[in-house]
Amino acid sequence: MVQQQALRDFAQAMANYFAGTHGRPTWRKAGRHEGFRIVAVKPECVRRLGRHTAEVRVPRAGWMRFRLSRPVPDGVKSYRVTEDRAGRWHLAFAAVPDPVPAPGNGATVGVDRGVAVAAALSTGELLTMTGLRPPEARRLRRLQRRLARCRRGSRRRHRVKAAVGRMHAREADRRKDWVEKTSTDLARRFDTIALEALNIRAMTASARGTVDREARESQAVFRCRACGHTGNADVNAARNIRTAAGRAVAAREGPRVAGPVHRESQRDRLSV
Template sequence: MSRFRMYPTPAQQAALLEQCRHARYVWNLALEQWSMWTRDRGLTPGYVEQARQLTEARAAFGWLRAGSQTVQQQALRDFDQAIKNFYAGTHRRPTWRKAGLHEGFRIVGPQASRIVKLNRGWAAVNVPKVGRVRFRLSRAVPEAKSYRITRDRAGRWHLAFAAIPPPIPAPGTGEVVGVDRGVIVSAALSTGELVTCPGLSAREQERLKQLQRRLARCRRGSSRSHRVKAAIAKLHARAGDRRKDWVEKTSTDLARRFDVIRVEDLRVAQMTRRTKVKFDPGRPGAYLPNRRRAKAGLNRGILANGWGLLVQRLEHKAAGRVEKVNPAYTSQTCSVCGHCAPDNRESQAVFRCVACGHEANADVNAAVNIAAGRAVSARRATPPRVSPKREPQHATSA
């Protein structure tokens, strides 16, 4: 979708937050009905029945009637779609929406196309019960049948139109590139390029650490704690914006330059899970060391480099041209002779083959193997290179 930055007035912000509260209340009420289902109660009410109940609730409560009926009905439609996605196995179970975390609502119908261009850099969108809200024209406004208004933790408002842009066409050169994702080097290409995702600077990291220490000394729920949380959210939002900007630029560049893009088939969600607790069998109620802090640091490094988001955006922009390769032993296999051994990887950045003496950057060597689609078996047995003109040979017994 195409997202724009909104700049509402203080009065409009209060009205938008009221619409967010209505949408969140309707969503949580529908989730409560669905979560209370038991086998002896029959079917839970669907969208049609919940919409009828919403009409009765609006007639009974003035504070709910003061809000937009479109916003509240779309919250029910969003919940109905979330339930269908959950039963289809494509999404997780719907969760509760919390104040300050899930602030947003959706508008559909003719109101989604009521965009007024003010000048070359600004436009206004008509929001029910709020009026015209200005937003920045950072790009052309697409034709869409709905839009969503959201507010992030840093207090910024955004307007997103539900319009999927077409994929980037292939250059037609036949070139193939391999992308090796890492923590120190965000993305290493088989062409030898090393790309690093920008994050917070050293001064900003020190500022974040000071704010976190100050938050630990604040009384929970105080005005001072809210101010410190807002400052921390701004730093995290700044890092997230830089990461998303890097992902968009890198994915667009790869989709324009190469016909086939090969990446490692990594399950990032499983790789960044919290370590399991180890119980001490000799002492009941005690625990053994499980290197939890080291794993937490690795998880932060993986998420800060946008591993999953990079591949996701590549699949969107280069549809049908992204191939996933088995990542087994790609960092230990020589890209020249194909020899696989743990001793080939001297350090995080140095690769030196013990068989042929080939030296290269370890990440670039892995990217070359990924570009070739090379993977070895679990026994680390590298298949020999056989000429395609050679006749098939009988397998010899071990």
């Protein structure tokens, strides 16, 4: 019975993958994506205890207390309990968040993503992603060297591996926090956001790039050989992305008809 259910789950996962709605299925690995989901949650199964604490009723385990990072949405029907690589347990309620309202100012921005500079805006802003601080990076290197000398299966290796996992989890939390705050800030400031489809993994694997070496004096300085314009290379790329996005939108909408046209109003849908 268990094997039949596993085969059905695998078939459904492959169907979702070929349909383009999900990623490629992967094998389960101990210590990753550990958790379970509880469905058919009733309102009385979640209650608030204080300003930053609440508790939820887990079947066959009783009431479990958790920290409120944000208010629990109304009408939730399920939640998932997971354990990350650092040994921390997380509780996530399934709910559709409210969309970020657009400013309605008609502003357009181009965003150039890179490795040295996380994001460069066509407005001239250079955004840098936060990660581990230098003392934390040195501690991580020491832990990794200690982990390499540990005997497999030993308790010492388990403790050191957990410490390395906590360092990586701290770095991932900071990067995710930066991405969420930056994307929300852009959505509140601009109506249209143009991004270039880049393969960051391939860029970091081969950093030689395809930029003209004579035009690009360094990683950050760009000098046009035709007109002599000098500026930041990442900001210049972001402005090119914004210009290309404007041309694509104009070509998609087609030529405008001069004079008033009697037609029903339609709401433009812009993907951010």
